[in-house]
Amino acid sequence: MKSKKSLLTFFIITILLIGIFLVPALADAGSFSGNSGYGGSFGGSSGGTSFGGSGAWGLLALGSAGGSSGGVFAIIIIAFIVFNIWKNFRRRNRAVTFSHTQDNDYSQPMPIETLRKIDPNFLVYPMKEKISNLYVRMQNAWQAKEFEEMRPFMTDALYNQFKLQLDELVRSGCTNHVERIAVLEVNLRGWKTDESNDAVIAQLQTRIIDYISNDTTGELISGSKTMEKFMTYEWTLIRSKGMTTPETAGEGSENVVTIHCPSCGAPVEINQSAKCPYCDSVINSADYDWVISEIKGIAQRNGY
Template identity: 30%
Template sequence: MKNWMLRHQSRLMQVAKLGAFVGGCVLLTAPCFADVGNNVDYSSGSSGSSGSSSGSSSASSYSIDPYTMMLLMRWIMREPWILIPIVLVLFFFYRSNQNRGGNRGNTQSTSYGREGARDFRSYEAMPQAHKGSLNQLMEADPHFSEQMLVSKVNNMFMRLQLAWMNKKWEEARPFETDALFNTHKMQLDQFIQTKRTNRIEDITILNTDILKYYTSGDYEYLDVAIKSRFVDYVVNDENGQVLKGDQFRAVHMQYIWKLVRKQGVPTNDAHVEATACPNCGANLSINQAGRCEYCDSIVTKGDFDWVLSEIEVISQHK
């Protein structure tokens, strides 16, 4: 084996350099996401730079530059065989990206998508299709109010966006399940470590609608549709330079928020605010385990109120 490696040392070095080169190209051309949970797709052109003098980078800046392309072409002309691993690596990356959901700017394939009723237009065309499921919830929970729930979701949406932008994710603790909170925290930590800030400005919630109520195991769920518009871009904390996105043009986003609550928990008719523990009413102070520090109740599992367990992007456009 050692003798074979010595005889083919030159060819192995070429393969190693090729792998590093293709890997770098893949990283450069990979899509970039932002907004709470990295949902806005900058690479789709939906929030690309308008070419302003602020120094913002457009989605095209992630493509391979002409000089690198020229070197690659000269390399291929000398060694045509390298096209084989290049094609294989790019094909693997393409398939992996599709398996992860493809372009997140488009409607994603989910259980609703398989039924052909996931997009907003399908729901709007059948306004009574999901209302029937809410009757079941209202029978079990007479104090439940669509208006109150929509108001709660709108409040959560604004608070999450601001906590993300201000890098104070502990403020989002009351609103998300443990798993979602920790996932978003890891994503936000990457912005902090790289000294970047995802600016989310001029936030407008265009519409919020409860789509469906259903139960599974010991928990009950609500799917809530949110249409919003905001300006989304990433800046360098040290010099304020815009790195991604467009600070002068808003992006329109449509989401499905999945809320979860333990079955049998009634709506608090006193409408306890998000700043108070839904169990004891004390000023809300939740530790890293998701417990109220006053009454030791687990707040973020949905034992007392609706919390966010999943965010799905339905569409994105300017």
């Protein structure tokens, strides 16, 4: 009986999500903005949508803006997501004792100032500047549909999620315009560490104009060409544990990290490419510099 109820719940959720997914949606890079505001007050930390290490929920905001083939693809994605949620729910019901894993220090951010105890060359201002520049660069790459340039600055998992969304947008024959981009504030909220990585947690407050148009007709599919959106995000950037900031990457530098390719030994500017230009070996940027591993939409406020 319980099995039948669970199966019925699975189908109901799937149908509801398909209805949401097939409505044309707004999508800044990662699909965090929408027609309506969300989350708490501007700059707050409640609510929102996660996009990164925890899974595919960010995919739900893209929709099939103007493409029939995208709808079928969307249905497949939603069915897969809901099935995994249902499967995990059943597993937790069978083994309640495993629902609470032991906490570790990684769940509690430490004051950002304490990072300098293990990384004396780490400075707050260059890190804020790096994050601000990456945000603008990411939105421009998203609009231009040339997201490959963001590859060195993201983990494999996060990059692939963004690329999946952008490929769907391309298939639908639409362009997501992100204009009047301004980073209003970047606040480093703290840092964490685990067995493999160090992580910096940053909160961004930005302003954008975000709309989608049809590539063939120029028709406005969704959004507004005049309405400003004030967005709040939480970014997590990681770096391999034990790595430190080079002296040349401190204040007043160009923040370019030059390393030697582990395959052929050639010098590579890791901030320019995640691939060696000499032997085409893919280099894990997180082994040498901070890369974005997760982006969470915290709040959105609309205004003119």
